[in-house]
Amino acid sequence: MSKTEQFSNRWGIILASLGMAIGAGNLWRFPRLAGQYGGSFILLWILFLFIWSIPLLLAEFAIGKKFKKGVIGSFGMLAGKRFTFMGVFITVCTLGIAFYYAVVTTWAIRYLGFSVVNIFDAWFKQTSLSQKLATNPDFLSLFWTNLSNSNWFTVSVFVLVILAGVFVLVRGVNHGLEKANRFLIPTLYIILIIIVIAVLNMENGISGLEYMFAIRWTDFQNPRIWIEALSQSAWSTGAGWGLMMTISSYTRSKEDVTLNTFIGAFGNNTASLLAGMAILPAVFALSATESEAITYLQSGNQALTFTIIPMLFSQLPAGEILAFIFFLALSIAAFTSFLPMIELLQRNLGDLGLTRKKSIFLVLIIFALFGFPSAWSLDFFTNQDWVWGLGLILSGLFIAFGVVKYGMKEFKAELIDTDSDMRIPNLLFYIGIWLILPLGIFLIIWWMSQGYSTNPWFDEHGNWNLLDIYSNASIVTQWAIVLIIAVLLNTIIYKKFVNK
Amino acid sequence: MSTLSIFSMVLILTIVVGGFIYFLIKAIKLEKSKQKNETD
Numbered sequence: 001m002s003k004t005e006q007f008s009n010r011w012g013i014i015l016a017s018l019g020m021a022i023g024a025g026n027l028w029r030f031p032r033l034a035g036q037y038g039g040s041f042i043l044l045w046i047l048f049l050f051i052w053s054i055p056l057l058l059a060e061f062a063i064g065k066k067f068k069k070g071v072i073g074s075f076g077m078l079a080g081k082r083f084t085f086m087g088v089f090i091t092v093c094t095l096g097i098a099f100y101y102a103v104v105t106t107w108a109i110r111y112l113g114f115s116v117v118n119i120f121d122a123w124f125k126q127t128s129l130s131q132k133l134a135t136n137p138d139f140l141s142l143f144w145t146n147l148s149n150s151n152w153f154t155v156s157v158f159v160l161v162i163l164a165g166v167f168v169l170v171r172g173v174n175h176g177l178e179k180a181n182r183f184l185i186p187t188l189y190i191i192l193i194i195i196v197i198a199v200l201n202m203e204n205g206i207s208g209l210e211y212m213f214a215i216r217w218t219d220f221q222n223p224r225i226w227i228e229a230l231s232q233s234a235w236s237t238g239a240g241w242g243l244m245m246t247i248s249s250y251t252r253s254k255e256d257v258t259l260n261t262f263i264g265a266f267g268n269n270t271a272s273l274l275a276g277m278a279i280l281p282a283v284f285a286l287s288a289t290e291s292e293a294i295t296y297l298q299s300g301n302q303a304l305t306f307t308i309i310p311m312l313f314s315q316l317p318a319g320e321i322l323a324f325i326f327f328l329a330l331s332i333a334a335f336t337s338f339l340p341m342i343e344l345l346q347r348n349l350g351d352l353g354l355t356r357k358k359s360i361f362l363v364l365i366i367f368a369l370f371g372f373p374s375a376w377s378l379d380f381f382t383n384q385d386w387v388w389g390l391g392l393i394l395s396g397l398f399i400a401f402g403v404v405k406y407g408m409k410e411f412k413a414e415l416i417d418t419d420s421d422m423r424i425p426n427l428l429f430y431i432g433i434w435l436i437l438p439l440g441i442f443l444i445i446w447w448m449s450q451g452y453s454t455n456p457w458f459d460e461h462g463n464w465n466l467l468d469i470y471s472n473a474s475i476v477t478q479w480a481i482v483l484i485i486a487v488l489l490n491t492i493i494y495k496k497f498v499n500k
Numbered sequence: 501m502s503t504l505s506i507f508s509m510v511l512i513l514t515i516v517v518g519g520f521i522y523f524l525i526k527a528i529k530l531e532k533s534k535q536k537n538e539t540d
Contacts, residue, residue, distance in 0.1 A: 206501060214504070259530070
């Protein structure tokens with residue numbers, strides 16, 4: 001890695017943090033949850049932005065800027081030799097997500113291609129998607145099933161996605177990531193605004209808005225809304241992923257921490273609101289009844305983005321175009337989030353002394369190998385989403401622990417406030433970091449107690465239920481493997497990543 | 501739309517989108533003044 005490599009100015013890092021944060025979660029998960037729980041959920045989601053996401057993002061930004069290393073090296077320097085293994089867990093956890101996130105990007109791009117084919121079919125063959133659906137109502141479901149399971153074409157596109165990411169990042173942070181984001185992020189916002197305007201002009205579109213912003217006071221008594229709001233804020237802003245730490249390791253030495261973090265966090269939430277204001281009115285306007293719209297919104301899984309949106313848009317006169325615009329936005333959002341995930345691995349490999357070209361070549365091989373099972377099997381994909389998605393909460397806990405270990409007062413004064421044009425009161429930061437610890441532990445326990453698997457720990461024969469997609473046994477086993485190996489190799493890892 | 505929905509929409513958009521625009525403008529102003537100081 002070149003020692004002088006850094007973002008050219010403030011906007012480079014802001015765009016990178018926006019690109020990192022705005023992803024598939026903003027364009028589908030947020031609208032689905034906002035549709036399900038309404039304004040009460042959104043208010044709580046804003047609350048958790050302040051007490052979970054912003055303190056963690058501030059911490060990550062400051063750590064990356066201060067130590068100028070990858071996650072493992074930075075964490076080792078922050079928390080000390082004994083706790084370097086935590087940096088390894090954060091890295092592996094985010095990579096666990098990155099491997100299947102490459103597949104999400106692949107799906108978005110395949111659907112972008114699918115929407116282009118639909119435009120051509122509608123224009124030149126006079127066969128619109130609604131006609132295809134009239135002939136075969138399962139057309140979209142079949143396309144989805146075929147695409148997400150044992151499909152070599154999907155695997156080929158998956159390899160191309162990784163190659164595209166590598167192609168951008170091999171040019172370095174300044175000429176690759178910064179240049180790509182400078183074009184892609186404004187484009188993403190413009191596309192979202194276009195969809196919002198188009199959709200709000202549709203009949204019944206306003207009903208979706210009303211549903212989205214309606215506050216039902218009784219909702220606040222439902223613990224699930226609180227948990228969903230916290231998890232959405234944590235996952236969507238990228239807090240606790242180590243990605244902000246990676247990006248900020250390329251900042252100029254006197255970069256503003258606080259203001260840039262706030263712009264990234266609020267920009268991410270703005271994108272979520274725009275996506276909600278685009279999707280919810282569309283679902284309401286195009287569903288036969290309000291209850292049908294609500295049913296669509298409440299039955300969420302990975303397939304929904306890809307099967308319901310094209311179906312809804314197919315009912316419009318120029319729906320093929322709108323579907324194309326939506327999948328273009330989704331592809332851009334997914335790709336710009338995928339780039340920092342690749343960079344996270346590259347940065348760690350760079351700390352080992354590898355040049356960018358060598359490390360990026362290794363990254364290509366690692367992503368192709370470890371991402372392949374998720375590209376091939378939807379079950380494997382779902383399991384990895386389940387295991388590492390929750391792992392992010394543990395990563396957030398580790399980062400908060402690192403800050404406490406360093407000394408919160410010193411951390412705030414030396415790492416955050418120095419060079420920051422805007423400052424937040426010390427007490428707010430301390431409360432935020434202290435709250436993360438109980439909130440995170442509670443969230444992990446609550447999540448595991450929800451019974452997503454019929455046999456969360458042991459199967460009906462009394463065996464450890466490792467192979468169940470949604471079992472707690474699968475989560476604990478995979479986390480334990482990473483933690484045990486990292487603890488055993490802690491000293492070696494510290495020497496390689498920190499002392500070097 | 502009900503009054504409560506309109507109120508919550510205005511409140512939420514003001515906090516989130518308003519906050520985003522406010523921080524962006526603040527950063528733009530700071531960058532401009534820094535550039536001005538450098539040229540001076």
